[in-house]
Amino acid sequence: MGQTNLKHALERKYALLAGELKDKQGEVAKIQSLFELLPTLSARTQRIERLLECAEELLKEIDPAWVPAKVKAVRPNVHKAPVGIGRISKTALDVMRQAGVPLTISEITDRLLAQEGVGEVDPQTRQRIRNSVDSTLRQKAKKNIVAHDGAAFARKWNIVSRH
Structure with a gap:
């Protein structure tokens, strides 16, 4: 024992x-x-x-x-993106284009961090990135982004293809 x-x-x-x-x-x-x-x-x-x-x-x-x-x-005023991440809005849209399916903001954030090669980030930084992605999608919602029904961060988003 x-x-x-x-x-x-x-x-x-x-x-x-x-x-x-x-x-x-x-x-x-x-x-x-x-x-x-x-x-x-x-x-x-x-x-x-x-x-x-x-x-x-x-x-x-x-x-x-x-x-x-x-x-x-x-x-x-200095943007506080983690090292390795450039323009979050552009990268988020790239992630959505590559996915081809509707994604939640959390899924977009996770893929964005993985795509940019950023390892673990602290919860505050992750929340800032999530908020930035959400803000970007809301700004572009009527232009080329569509939000599917759902509550706030559970809502799924995708890019409208213009052919």
Whole structure:
């Protein structure tokens, strides 16, 4: 009986360690990809600093009383698609064309992720992609997309062929 408990405890510990290893390997890969971006980001940072200096000089030329502290910095709107996914709407439509049968938004999202070679994504990212696919289909619903009866995300969609 003692060996069985020991075996279960070791298997549980093994599973925890294997999960932690997978998590840490993912973090390492993410950090390494960030290091690859460093030269590009540094160059862009220097360019932005130079542009700000020039704009500041022009604004002071126009209005000598102008003070940079009066201007609040605004972050640009950046699309948060996972790495490897380009335009979600175009890819979703490609997935639907390839399928040739009506699909739910979840099915389209799953196929989109598989087609783009994106592995596991966190639930929030998956939901964002799902929402983007849903938004795309709703926008194009009267043009070349048809929605079949069903409730919200259970509704099936397909592309109307124009021959």
